[in-house]
Amino acid sequence: MALEALLSTRAQRAFMLTILFQGIVVLTMVAVTFAFVAEHVTFESQRYKTLPCYLALFALAEIFELLMAFDALRLRNVIQLIGILTFHGALMVFAALQVHETKTALVQMPGTTDFIEGDGPGTLWRKVLPFLIVSPCVIAASWIFLWFWVRQLYFEFGWAIFHVVGANPAFKAMYRYYQVMICLLKFDFFCFTGVTMQLLIVVLATNSAEFGLTIAAIPVVLVLLAACGVAVQREIKWLMSICLVIMLAAETYLSLDQN
Helix, strand or coil, rough: CCCCCCCCHHHHHHHHHHHHHHHHHHHHHHHHHHHHHHHHCCCCHHCCHHHHHHHHHHHHHHHHHHHHHHHHHCCCCCCCCCCHHHHHHHHHHHHHHHHHHHHHHHHCCCCCCCCCCCCCCHHHHHHHHHHHHHHHHHHHHHHHHHHHHHHHHHHHHHHHHHHHHHHHHHHHHHEEEEEEEHHHHHHHHHHHHHHHHHHHHHHHHCCHHHHHHHHHHHHHHHHHHHHHHHHHHHHCCCHHHHHHHHHHHHHHHHHHCHH
């Protein structure tokens, strides 16, 4: 029995189209919100910096999710599909929380009709609120569809996994652990990039030494993640040990930076 070509089945195409459609809708809503706010406020103020950060993180998340989905289908990786579902659920929570975060940033005079800082009828907050609500709703609706398509893909990819590891239970377990590790490394990339963007946009001053150091750390961490993947694939223990130590150092630096 031959393996199906990439995107040759209904479930694969529907899975990709669902992610693509919700990504376009959500990014449109976020961009419209950002445009409305940018017309009336300056992002030099610290309390408004969360809004461009929100837009940047969502843009990164949607592009990352689309690439991860394509990669999961290409590799017939069920573990990665489950990771995408978890990631999508986290996006839904983030979008819902952003409604409150945006209100906190904009509304400084609750109960008034001041256009910029009030929350009454006709204010900036009321203008952007519908667009903020659409995002978590669309993500939640697409999440339900994704569960259905992942279930179809789980059965579809069963033969592909058997084709790789055979029927040996020990090989299946090792292959599963390998997939989990590689999947975690891919999501580590997003987590690191997201935290770095938050630091650069919200926390760090552009003229500080930490700002330049954080930018310089980006290629270093990318090489580190790639080296960690090679260490897992080729079972190079010394390289994995070095990667884990450097990861711990990077985590410590980023934690101190946020404080």
